[in-house]
Amino acid sequence: MKVAVFGGSGFLGLYLVKELIRRDFKVTIFDVAEVDYKNDSLEFYYSDILDTNLVRSQIVEGNFTFVYNLAGFANLDKAILDPFRTMQLNVLGNINILNACLEAKIERFVYASSAYAMSDKGSFYGISKLTSEKIVEEYAVKFNLDFTILRYGSVYSEMDYDNNYIFNLIEKAIATGKIQHGGDGNELREYIHASDAAKLSVDVLMSKDFINDHVIFTGIEKIKRSELFNVINEILGNKLEISYEHNNYGHHYHFTPYSYSPTLSKKLVANPHIDMGQGLLECIKAVYKKNKNQ
Secondary structure (H helix, E strand, O other), X not given: OEEEEEOOOOHHHHXXXXXXXXXOOEEEEEEOOOOOOOOOOXXXXXXXXXXXXXXXXXXXXXXXXXXXXXXXXXXXXXHHHOXXXXXXXXHHHHHHHHHHHHHHOOOEEEEEEEHHXXXXXXXXXXXXXXXXXXXXXXHHXXXXXXXXXXXXXXXEOOOOOOOOHHHHHHHHHHHHOEEEEOOOOXXXXXXXXXXXXXXXXXHOOOOHHHOOEEEEEOOOOOEEHHHHHHHHHHHOOOOOXXXXXXXXXXOOOOOOOOOOOOOOOEXXXXXXXXXXXXXXXHHHHHHHHHHHHO
8 A cells, every 4th residue: 555654754754654664555755855765665755735736746646545744843842933834834734735635535644743732832833733633623524534643742762853852952961061951850751762653653544443533642651851861861971960940841731731621532652662761872872973973
């Protein structure tokens, strides 16, 4: 079966593409940036999701069975600074893809949302994700376009992307000898490695149990930000200076993304999964490797 992945060159997108290929799907990436990854089962085409005619032709002519949309703004802090662009990409771009999926009679549309769609935090980013979720749901009601909505929590890996919080945190800590955090350090997160999130993202596609349903992907265990910083510090020989501002964390959730009651999600966790300590170690190795090659 052929799968289109919009945003397949991004942080989570590339992990998803590799997992789909591993399971014998034929994959086409549609993105504004090409990736340095080649495979006989992979094709790449430039795509701007705001170009209605281009998106339509790419999906309609592609003969795809499934379409994933991971494209758009994925960095909360950047989205806060540009609400217009955020809504363009995350809402209007998604509608372009949905309309093309209708015309092409796609079997199922998979939308990459966020835990912030369930929160009153997240500012324009969370609003854009919730808006697109409701639009996807309405397309299923009005036009019978089957969907699965994936609400990703705190995803990390050793890959160098601007929305990979842990990698960027470690890289800055190694460069400056400091970790400076805007909150008080008591914020809770359930980190999930991007490879585990990708596996679960394909699992739901291969099951009919998640048709017209919502799924949230998180890690196995809760960890405080302060605990995360201490683990990184210990791995690096306890040489870091860690400080907290206590008052500069307004758009991020503190303990939980659940602020009200949207459509319920089924929560999946990876088993087996990548151990958090091992994942952090791989991030640190990647940062050192990047700095060595510069």
